[in-house]
Amino acid sequence: MPENQPTSSLSDHFEPRIVAFFCNWCTYLAADLAGTSRMKYAPNARVIRVMCSGRVDPQFVLDAFAHGADGVFIGGCHPGDCHYQEGNYKALRRYHLLKRVLKEMGIEEERFRLEWISAAEGDRVRSTINDMVEKVRALGPLDWGLREEEVLAEEAAA
């Protein structure tokens, strides 16, 4: 099958900025594995290490969007594999709630993603980041602050 190439310097116009929260026990290790096996992927993601995907507070995500992130990506252990038994389920529940909130705020769902990636799945880090970068690039910049004003303006008008 056709290889999915690193999409870094593909287009020079808009480079999406992705903030990624990776679980210390699986996805962060997977990202390390991608490194040790020299896989190549888009340089748009900035990884922040947390001990468990369950540690990711919805406010982290909002804060990221508010400060110019075009996408947020949470990586946790596969269901049943959580190093802390069930943190990833908590993460999943919060993810779904937050997704709705973001929708109402007019943030496209491709911009917010939760993936289960085990320590052995370096290649999924590669493919997921590449895929997300492409999708977000297609959507264009978020500049949420601006949208906020729009929302307020609308409210005022109403």
Added chain:
Amino acid sequence: MELRRTVKFEADRDPEFVRWISQTVGGEKIRHCLQCGLCSGTCPLSLYMDYTPRRLMLLSREGFKEEVLGSASIWLCTSCYACMVECPKEINITHVMYALKERAIAEGRYPKRFAIPVMAEQFSRMVRREGRITESWLILKVFLRTAIWRLLGMSSLGWKLFRTGRMGLGKERIAARKDIAVLLDSVATTRKELAL
């Protein structure tokens, strides 16, 4: 007996050929070949080949274009796909064979009067003209261009088929023959544009 000096120089290799074969549809994994020979072992025709499928994979991957395109083996492949389903490295050998035939024909690199390429030519020509194949005519044309004498041997069979209504001289053709022409031209132009 005659003694021949055999040595291969790096200059004999054609890097372009390697690049081409490993990018052609189905050939993506050819570099993974570990030369296990499962393809040759399972191939019903390998017994008759000058280079077994395994060796063709090797020679292609190394870029010995002359040997590959000059080999009779690529014309022996019947597309039975036995090699492809068992290949431990998921190389689409049958498709590699197609690609090699295509290249050989494109470069006019095949034994003249050798029935298979002639057959391929005639076949495609007939499809282009009529949109369908009429077996009787196809066979006729092929033999006329390769081995007329065999027609005599076949005549009794031909007669039987004729009698049982399985062969006639009526031609199968479709109404939208123009469409076929347009279709093929379009493919040709797109191919040029994208340099496929």
Added chain:
Amino acid sequence: MKYAYYPGCSLKGTGRAYEESLLAMFRALDIELEEIRDWNCCGATTYMSVDELICYALAARNLALAAREHLDIIAPCAACYLVLNKTQRYIRDYPKIKLVVERALGQIGLTYSEAVRVRHPLEVLLNDVGLRAITERALRPLKGLKVAPYYGCQIVRPYATFDDQHNPTSMDRVLAACGAKIVHYPLKTRCCGGSQKGTLPEIGLDLIRYLLSEAKKNGAEVIATVCPLCQFNLECFQRECGNGQPISMPILYFSQLVAWAMGAPARTIGIQRGLVPVESLLAEREIAYA
């Protein structure tokens, strides 16, 4: 039930008996086949070796024609069946092929659709009709006729779309449901040489000889096939194969056997088109029916 029907070139020529019996068989099962209007050659394996891209475009035209009718395609010829399947897969897997094909079809006012399903009559018999229904309709059972089921290559390779790659049994089950006795046939998926018989006679002959003698050895009275080219190869060179006295082995399409079992008159299903007489074998079973 209704399906789009893609005969392919051979079923209009050397394989006429296949078409006749297939239509009879489905008629007996109250299934309607609507021949795709103005279909064209799928390109077969031969065109593949001249120009693969063109081959995909040719096949795609037929898919697009059927898509307009929103019907599944029944493709009886093994080669057509594979080419149509393969075209769908490659259009799905290779963006560049998709592009080429979609453009080309656009030029002639057609649009490609993934929706249409390409199906083999055997698979339709098993999944849409069902063995019980077949047995119920088989009012003239084959009463233990010893059949070697020969699948050949292209309906099980490279894609095992509906049957086991190494030991397919769909035809075994369908014919057994019609009362036939299936004999052990280890070569059921071994290549018959395809067009090699025409192009490299000696080699083609070797492969054919193996297939025939193995069937004989295992006590088959008939070989059943699903492919016009296999049928042609196995039937037409039996004299050359048997060194000295010719091997005499009727080669029938599975659909001829099924249709016959469902009571279709021999002449309507191309029995008379065979080069090796099978009438006597069938006659033995006729009596009970009459």
Added chain:
Amino acid sequence: MPEIRSSGNGSGRAPRRVGVYVCHCGTNIAGTVDVRSVAEYAATLPGVAVSREYKYMCSDPGQALIQQDIRDNNLECIVVASCSPLLHEPTFRRVLARSGINAFLLQMVNVREHVSWVHLDKKAATEKAKDLVRAAVRRVSLHKPLQKRRVPINPNVLVVGGGIAGIHAALTLADAGKQVYLVEREPTIGGHMAMFDKTFPTLDCAACILTPKMTAAGSHKNIRLWTYSEVAQVEGYVGNYKVKVRHKPRYVIDDLCIGCQECIAACVYKEGKTADEFNLGLSKRKPVYLPFPQAVPQKVVIDPEACIEFKSGKCKKTCVEACGERKAIDFHQKETMEEIEVGTIVLATGFRTFDAARNPYYGYGKYGNVYTSLEVERLINASGPTNGEIVLRDGSRPKAVGIIHCVGSRDANTNRWCSKVCCMYSLKLAHLIKERTGAEVYNFYIDMRTPGKGYEEFYDRLLDEGVHFIRGRVAEVSDWAIHPSEEGRLVIRAEDTLAGFVRRVPVDMVILSVGLEPQADAQEVRRMFNISCATEGWFLERHPKLAPVSTFTEGVYIAGACQGPKDIPDCVAQAGAAAAEALALIDAQFVELEPYTAYVLEEECSGCKSCLTACPYQAISFQHEKKKAVINEVLCKGCGTCVAGCPSGCIQQNFFEDQEIFEEIEGVLADA
């Protein structure tokens, strides 16, 4: 609109004096990231007092450099941009500690695994590195001084799996005076090795070297041997695991059975009727049986599936008579659970062999005389179904034998990996067959892999013995004869890739050298012990080179073929290593845990109790008098789920405080 935390450096106070160190890691980082410009950029960031780049930060001079700066520029916290924190965070923490500042005032930036190794575009990679460094600088000045927690280590060890690896690990630990629980699921220990006849390349008999170790393990004063038992549940953490073990009913009372086997002789079944598991179904056994003569423990088992008493309750019970006064047989025995406490765990759960039926073209299960290599091990074994006679199903001796390598190995359609041991055991079988039957032996191989002490020499010996070696993966085994010499025999078809043509070799017996696979229940097991599996399902080591027997769960070690295909010497070596790792932990008596625990800001806690259910470890309790939640630091594992869940934001996590993470988020996003 939800409230968005203010940006700027957290608490608002002036940033601490930060030192930034960017590592070249030779060319590993410097090759893709412009380290100089990263260091120069860092120097411009608020709070940064010193910023340097150096070839190898982790080297002694590199470490010295940091210590020096800390002293000279009285730095308060450090940022190191180098490799993954999982590799060198401990190293640099020690540097801080040595320099007299708290080890946790360090922030690592992963610019190797996450940047230089995964990007091609130098410009983009350098930009990314700068972003990450900026974030780290902003975050590090919020780090609080922390102390690691010390918890005592329970000196008892659990070893799971009684194969050669498990036995060796157990004996090593027991000899060191530790209490060991050895749990084996089968009725006897010994594992696969007990099934072999000889071992390569020395050809010493497996039983002769294994049985002494088995009996030693069975009788060692420090080993509690539990066969026919399985681990049911694991709780706790390093040094303090609580393990539940399930004892399956043997219907024979361990302490009373002396292994005289009179019951077996007396059984109403004169002949065995049940397929003998140990002989892979090549022979039959009775309902009451001993897996094999040298089984340890020497205690019989009753198979309720086969025993008449269990089926009808109407058996004469001649076995009970035979047992007489000892009264060892108990038809009413029930499954029992036992709970133990251990500090460390060694997993040696082994492998299973590839199911040859998955390669239908080799005719396994279709042709009687196609065997797997393991079945042949039993045929050759003197205590096997044929007492060591190598014979075909009809009892006759094979004149020609074909050995097919790589069955279920190196194949994208089944298993991609090389199973490592097959080449050598195939050579061994070839030798034994030639020696005992004089048959022609053909080896069909893809690549002959004999790396190991005396292995290549053994291969050489086989060549000298006149064994055939044909390089080619076999395409088909069939009974389809096209030559008189092939009639009534099995024909192996393969290309002789070195000769360059296809060969058909008629033989009487085919041996499929099946590869090694992870155990069927590897996934459940790894979940129970909270460790990871590599994609193929082998247990994942902490580091492929530097921590091959450790896992990502402290105190859980892996040994033998459960980690990947291995031969006996490698298994034993690894078992020793795992035992040593466990001992090191035990003898330290204490283990230090990361202080990433959560704590409650009492004054802000509204007492809503929602955190109580959030914690999977029941570490949070409610103080009724104060109406506040409180977290037990010992029980808390530091996942931070409660922190993210607390509605009033009054729970914080050490080293991962909300404000620190906000700083990092805003740091990576703040425009350079």
